[in-house]
Amino acid sequence: MSISSEDARHVAGLARLELTDKELRAYTEQLNQILNYARELEKLHTDNIEPTYSSLNTGTLLREDKVCNFTDQAGLLENGPEVAGSSFVVPRIL
Amino acid sequence: MTEYEAVIGLEIHTHLKTKSKMFCACSTEFGRPPNSNICPVCTGQPGALPVLNKEAVNLAIRCGLALNCTINKKSVFARKNYFYPDLPKGYQISQFDLPVASRGFVDIAPADGAEKRIGITRAHLEEDAGKLVHQGAEGIEGATSSYVDLNRSSVPLLEIVSEPDLRSAAEAKAYLEKIKSILQYAGISDANMEEGKLRCDANVSIRPAGAAEFGVKTEIKNMNSFRAVERAIKIEIERQKQALAAGRQIIQETRSYDEAAGQTVSMRSKEESHDYRYFPEPDLLPLLISEDWLKQAQKELPELAEQRIKRYQEEYGISAYDARVLTLDKATADFFDTAARLYAGDKKNIVNWLTTDVLGYLKNEDLELSQTKLRPANLVEMLGLIDNKTISGKIAKELIGQMLKTGESAKKLVEQSGLRQITDEAELQKIIQEILNANPRQLEQYRAGKTALKGYFVGETMKRTKGRASPPAVNQILDKLLSG
Amino acid sequence: MHKLSLKEARRKLWRGETTSELLTENVFQQIQAHEPVVQAYLSIYREQALAQAKAADERLKKGDTDGAPLLGLPLALKDNLNLAGTETTCASKILKGYISRYTATAVQKLLDAGAVITGKLNLDEFAMGSSTENSALQKTTNPWDKERVPGGSSGGAAAAVAADECFGSLGSDTGGSIRQPAAFCGIVGLKPTYGLVSRYGLVAFGSSLDQIGPLTKTVEDAALLLNVIAGYDEKDSTSVNRPPEDYTADLNSDIAGKRLAVIKELSGEGIDAGVRQAIEKMLDKLREQGAVIETVALPSFKYALAAYYLVATSEASANLARFDGVRFGHRNKSARGTLEMFKRSRAEGFGPEVKRRIMLGTYALSAGYYDAYYLKAQKVRTLIRQDYARAFAKYDAVLSPTSPSVAFKFGAKVNDPLSMYLSDIATIPVNLAGLPGISVPCGLENKLPVGLQIATPEFTERKLLQIAAAAERSSGFERMHL
Incomplete structure (x- = not known):
């Protein structure tokens, strides 16, 4: 498997990264280099192997349904690049 | 002309009735000022981590049981990746290949047909996104900017997916009403469509009656009431029929219901559809549901x-x-x-x-x-x-x-x-006597054999007493006085 | 006084031979003298630190030291750890100016233990790198040789400790980011078992691999810090509820009879000759102490690097999606719509290595490739765990060099991502398996420090530290002082 610069453009779109043609060319080449290295994995037969998504094998932690309000909501808003009243503002979506 | 039958499946999203959010301790209270129920977790601050609300799981189990589903002893949360300004982390924590409940059914009794069993494919837990308030226009179209309110971000949702077992808009409505009833009776959700606590998307296709293969389906979104669901599906079935009759193809796409225009409008085709890149959420371990927990939930099922x-x-x-x-x-x-x-x-x-x-x-x-x-x-x-x-x-x-x-x-x-009923015989007798005295001609006719006039005297008595006279007592006294 | 170990400084404080204020002043003098070259700190909290020191001195005077094992001791944090009210940049332009509104659990534990926080330390942007050259904000140098990198991604955290600009620091380790810079800078770096230390408040890179851990001057200091930061946290679903342990308990026990295995795959080709020699000498010294040393083959290790880069970047591609210019961080102001705003803000805010990894991770998860890359990589993890399990059935610990080379020169690997990635080849399997691992300085090669990496089974940090302490005692290694 090798990726074309068209594939790279699609991936950049999915990842919401605006890349120049030069960057795209460089990343395409580097990704191919890394993926080529990753082809090692193809040699491994893993059909009967279970994946390890986490090294822990317990169940997830559960929290009691209790409300505890965060005290610095104003602080969270202060980090906003653009805020009106108590809302974050984004430019038009469509 | 070919006879077509519709094939419909519904995806219902319902808020779960918890006090706090799915993955943080913020309140789920509805209608508060923008961004007043927020914290590092539900605003996606760098480094913040989710912790699952036990009651959300409990309600999901209860719903699964009420829908006759298998409750999966192990289910897994996954990240559903997409960018949108109301989605703080850039992914929604949902469940993908291992949902909390699968393979159930409900029986419906649609207005236009016999009782019918509808299959439930699955029910899975996920978090809601925030809310956008568009500025400068009614909706997203034409808006110059949008305000982001994250009060709703991470409120627990259960998505209930039906099998494509529904065959008409009326069946879809009956199914949706049935689900709403179950959610309310079991105390799972307020299931209020107006407040967005119950939302519904429909997958609609048509095929020649009796065919085994499914036709190409469209997904209908933006139906905000029970009536809208029924109308939108009806309209979409009709649109598909006309398209096929005119020799056009149905395209697999997402369509939005425009209530005012009474039509469905294309939003995006399959080619433009999202690549959600689901993978198991590494910040949560698998959700394990013990036999005891399940038994307890069964016992608590209202x-x-x-x-x-x-x-x-x-x-x-x-x-x-x-x-x-x-x-x-x-x-x-x-x-x-x-x-x-x-x-x-x-x-x-x-x-x-x-x-x-x-x-x-x-x-x-x-x-x-x-x-x-x-x-x-x-x-x-x-x-x-x-x-x-x-x-x-x-x-x-x-x-x-x-x-x-x-x-x-x-x-x-x-x-x-003073609406108390007059049951006192003496008082009633006095009133009735007065009425008889005031209507000598009718009394004469009655006594001459026109006995139907008794009703006239009853009516007059009721009029005079403003309905307070006890009808049995009036009848009894009238009989006595008229015969006298 | 800044040259003391954490333990020595504490002893002096407790005996009343010095004050926290003096210790802290000393540290700031050292910072002032050497930061122009070392450049480990991204922010320095002089005033706050001195206020904390004064408060600590008040408590020390009253003998009020219960539950405060770090009272008055100046420590520093890698700048991907949140501390409420301070800037957390992750050495990225996208977070410049971002003020944390909450405190990471591990950091809170340091504060509760009475520590004085001197500032935040440089790193590869979002902890992605092995040399700290990927910091978008500044260039940290190796105190042993200013022409060389300090390693990464916790390069600032390692350099600051090596330069005596703090008595210890907290870093994070996803594929070697504590151990490799510790090796490059001649100090001790410990990555605890996955789940032992809460990740709450650590800006995530690869969530299933990340752990916070200490970088210190001695093994004992690492144990002291681990005593404070370890433990269950109800804010981190992946933290493990276990009874607390005293990690200093076995430090002085001898290791006679301990069975140690050198990893075959990490002792030949691909490891610099000088590094191999330093390790060999170290092994001899361990044998002299009565340890039995053999060689073990862990055949799936050759797949570890590829698996790691697929898993870590996949997780990272999602973890970094929240940097979208909506709620915090850099926003492109000229964009006419939200989509353009997303794309430009992220393009301007992230550096080249971060973008490269987002691209790789997004690709590995995208439709049609998931099974071949992400799923396959997670299966390799299982094989690696099985390899370790087989080794631990026979041996107490497995040993290898921490890194295939000593600290390299600036620019040596910047344009060759794969060769840069290869410098983590020895540390990565430990993260994939979720094990505890430590790097201990064991000698010099070309006047630069070499690190010995030790790994033991999950949650056996006491044994890990015991073996590490024995290695430290016999290594004859001497720290440098600027």
Whole structure:
């Protein structure tokens, strides 16, 4: 498997990264280099192997349904690049 | 011309009735000022981590049980990746290949057909996104900017996916109503479409009647009421039929329902559809549900509508039809249950008042029972007044309207307006004698054999007493005086 | 006084031979003298630190030291750890100016233990790198040789400790980011078992691999810090509820009879000759102490690097999606719509290595490639765990060099991502398996420090530290002082 610069453009779109043609060319080449290295994995037969998504094998932690309000909501808003009243503002979506 | 049949599946999103959010301790309270129920977790601050709300899982299990699903002992949360300004982390924590519940069913009784079993594919837990308020235009189109409010971000949702077993818009509506009823009866959700606590998307396709293969489906979004769901599906089926009749192809795409225009409009095609890049959420470990937990949930499963219908018939001898009407809305059924506990008389009296006068009023005023001021104790008090002949049924019909509006007690209303029934024989006899005296011509005709005129005298008596005279007493006294 | 170990400084404080204020002043003098070259700190909290020190001195005077094992001791944080009210940049332009509104659990534990926080330390942007050259904000140098990198991604955290600009620091380790810079800078770096230390408040890179851990001057100091930061946290679903342990308990026990295995795959080709020699000498010294040393083959290790880069970048591609210019961080102001705003803000805010990894991770997860890359990589993890399990059935610990080379020169690997990635080849399997691992300085090669990496089974940090302490005692290694 090798990726074309068209594939790279699609991936950049999915990842919401605006890349120049030069960057795209460089990343395409580097990704191919890394993926080529990753082809090692193809040699491994893993059909009967279970994946390890986490090294822990317990169940997830559960929290009691209790409300505890965060005290610095104003602080969270202060980090906003653009805020009106108590809302974050984004430019038009469509 | 080819006969087509529709194939419909619904994806229903319902808020779960928890106090705190799915993955943080913020309140789920509705209608607060923008960004007042937020914290590092639900705003996606760098480094913040999710911790699962036990009650959300509990409600999901309960819903799975109510939908006759298998509850999976192990389910897995996954990240669903996409960018949108109301999605703080850039991914939604959802469940993908291992949902909390799978393979269930519900039975529906659509208005246009026989009872039918609808398969449930799965029910999975996920978090809601925030809310966007568009500026400079009514909707997203034409808006110059949008305000982001994250109060709703990470509120727990359960997505219930049906099998493509529905064959008409009416069936889809009946199914949606059934799910709503289950959610409300089991205390899983308020299931309120107006507040967005119940949302629904529909997958719609058509195929030649009797064909085994499915046609190409479209996904319909933006249906904000039960009526909208039924209408949108009807419109979409018709659109697909016309397209095929005109020799056009159906394209797999997402379409939005435009209620004002009465049509569905293309949003995006399959080619433009998202690549969500699901993978197991590394910040959460698998959700394990023990046998004990499951047993406990089974034990706590509240009585659903069907069970109540059965109980009403068996315990109170109420007709199947009435029992069904009473249980359509959980608030009405709860009202009935409370009233039945308080009322010593024949419970059918409660049914009669609820199903005729009260429900009639609600329909005329377009209200829910909970939006009125009528309380079970008040209705029971009024029934008591009828039973001990303090008021007549006719008077009661006037009273109930006031009670619905004001919440005033029946006794107090009777005292205030002097509506007490006149049962005193001497007093009634005096009034009736006066009426006979004032109508000598009618009295003469009566005595000449025109006995139907008795009704005239009853009417006059009721008029004079403003309906307060006890009808049996009036009849009895009239008989005596007329024959004299 | 800044040259003391954490333990020595504490002893002096407790005996009343010095004050926290003096210790802290000393540290700031050292910072002032050497930061122009070392450049480990991204922010320095002089005033706050001195106020904390004064408060600590008040408590020390009253003998009020219960539950405060770090009272008055100046420590520093890698700048991907949140501390409420301070800037957390992750050495990225996208977070410049971002003020944390909450405190990471591990950091809170340091504060509760009475520590004085001197500032935040440089790193590869979002902890992605092995040399700290990927910091978008500044260039940290190796105190042993200013022409060389300090390693990464916790390069600032390692350099600050090596330069005596703090008595210890907290870093994070996803594929070697604590151990490799510790090796390059001649100090001790410990990555605890996954789940032992809460990740709450650590800006995530690869969530299933990340752990917070200490970088210190001695093994004992690492144990002291681990005593404070370890433990269950109800804010981190992946933290493990276990009874607390005293990680200093076995430090002085001898290791006679301990069975140690050198990893075959990490002792030949691909490891610099000088590094191999330093390790060999170290092994001899361990044998002299009665340890039995053999060689073990862990055949799936050759797949570890590829698996790691697929898993870590996949997780990272999602973890970094929240940097979208909506609620915090850099926003492109000229964009006319939200989509353009997303794309430009991220393009301007992230550096080249971060973008490269987002691209790789997004690709590995995208439709049609998931099974071949992400799923396959997670299966390799299982094989690696099985390899370790087989080794631990026979041996107490497995040993290898921490890194295939000593600290390299600036720019040596910047344009060759794969060769840069290869410098983590020895540390990565430990993260994939979720094990505890430590790097201990064991000698010099070309006047630069070499690190010995030790790994033991999950949650056996006491044994890990015991072996590490024995290695430290016998290594004859001497720290440098600027």
